[in-house]
Amino acid sequence: MKLSPEEFKQAVFDLTRLIPSGRVSTYGAIAHCIGASGASRRVGWALNQCFGEIPPVPAHRVVNRLGLLTGAVHFPDDAPMARQLREEGIQVADNQVVGFDEVFWDPWEAGNG
């Protein structure tokens, strides 16, 4: 299953929007869920375009494999990544999610659970 750039971006957005509050997901999980395992980089690239999208995409709920807020540097000053996470109850320390394994949410639960 191969997705077009538009479908890929949409898939990433839709899947990211499915991430429940107080939870976080990873690029690989999303990429793997949409059938783009290995293309994790594109997930970040797509999420980079999430700003200004309607409905808004909680890209702040997406972190890397280690729970590091690697994308925080690309977030707007009005909506810092770590801050939005804290707004949902997720604790962050040094650009790293606290209890990552506990707040980790697998996109697979989006349509299976």
Next chain:
DNA sequence: CATCTGACCTAGT
């Protein structure tokens, strides 16, 4: 046009 980099992960040894 060619080369390197980037919100990263998976596979092989």
Next chain:
DNA sequence: AACTAGGCCAGAT
């Protein structure tokens, strides 16, 4: 378990 190599597409130089 630790290390090395490959993938994936687009943007920037």
